[in-house]
Amino acid sequence: MKKVLLLAAFAVFGLSTSVAQDSGANGATAAGSYVIEINTGFGESSTSNTGFSLRSIDGNTSWSAGGEAGYFLLDDLAVKLGLGYGDSGVDGVDGMFNWKVGGKYYVAGQFPVAVDVNGASGNDVSPMWVGLQGGYAWFVADNVSIEPGIRYGIGMNEDAGDGDFNVFSLNIGFNLYL
Numbered sequence: 001m002k003k004v005l006l007l008a009a010f011a012v013f014g015l016s017t018s019v020a021q022d023s024g025a026n027g028a029t030a031a032g033s034y035v036i037e038i039n040t041g042f043g044e045s046s047t048s049n050t051g052f053s054l055r056s057i058d059g060n061t062s063w064s065a066g067g068e069a070g071y072f073l074l075d076d077l078a079v080k081l082g083l084g085y086g087d088s089g090v091d092g093v094d095g096m097f098n099w100k101v102g103g104k105y106y107v108a109g110q111f112p113v114a115v116d117v118n119g120a121s122g123n124d125v126s127p128m129w130v131g132l133q134g135g136y137a138w139f140v141a142d143n144v145s146i147e148p149g150i151r152y153g154i155g156m157n158e159d160a161g162d163g164d165f166n167v168f169s170l171n172i173g174f175n176l177y178l
Contacts, residue, residue, distance in 0.1 A: 028143050028177035029076045029106050037068040037080070039173045041151075050082030050100045050118070051171065062089040066098055076106040080116070096122040102131065110137045112147055117156075127159035129167065137175070147173035 027033070039051030050066035066084020073079060082100035102116020112135050119128035135149020153167035 028139065028145070029072055029078070029109060031072050031074050033072045034178040035070045035072070035078055035080075036176045036178070037070070037082075037173050039068070039171050041169050041171045049086055050084040050098050051173075053086075060089045063087055064098065068100065070104060076109060078104045080104055080114075082116075082118070086120075094122055096120040100131070106137060110139075111135070112137050112149070118153070125159040126157070127161075128156045129153035130156055133171075135171075135173070143177040145173075145175045145177070147175060149173065 029035075041049060041051050041053050049064040050068055051064065052066070053062075053064045055062050064084055064086030066082060066086075068080050068082035070078035070080035080100070080102055082098075084098035085095055086098060087095040098118070098120045100116050100118035102114055102118075104112055104114040106112050112133075114131070114133040116131045116133075117128065118131050119126060131151060131153045133149055133151040135147045137145045137147045139145045149171055151167075151169045151171055153169075155161040155164065155166055
C-alpha cells in the first residue's frame with residue numbers, strides 16, 4: 001500500500017515539475033497566486049471533513065464546516081491547508097477538529113488532481129487518511145471556479161481502520177483565486 005501511495009505522489013508531483021514550465025496557466029493558477037476553497041461532500045463518511053456537510057439519518061443529524069486555502073508555488077501547482085470542525089450529533093460525543101495538508105495540480109489548467117494527508121482529533125481518537133482526488137475546474141469567471149470531483153481516502157491508522165475502511169465520495173468545490 002505504501003508503494004502505491006508513494007508512486008501516486010511521485011506521479012502527481014513529477015508531472016507538475018515537468019509540465020509547469022510550459023503549462024500556459026490561466027492567471028488564476030499562476031505562480032504566486034492564492035486560492036480559497038470551500039467544498040461540499042456527498043457520501044463522505046470519514047470524520048475528517050474540511051468542507052460543509054449536513055446529514056440526518058434515523059433522527060441523528062451530523063454537520064461539519066470548514067475551508068481550505070493554498071498558495072501556488074509554480075504555475076498550476078498549489079500547496080494547501082484545510083481546517084474544519086464537525087459534530088456527529090450523537091449525545092455525549094463531542095465534536096471533532098479536522099485538518100488537511102497537501103498539494104493540488106491543475107493538469108492543462110483545468111483538471112485538478114490532489115494528494116493530501118488529512119485527519120481529525122477529538123473524543124480520544126485521531127483517525128488519519130491519505131486522500132486522492134481528481135476533477136474538473138469550470139471557470140465561471142477569471143478568478144472563480146466550480147470544481148466537481150471524486151475523492152478516495154485511504155485509512156492510515158487504527159482509528160481510521162488501518163486501510164480496511166476507505167472512503168469514496170463525490171464533492172463540489174467552490175474556489176476563489178487571488
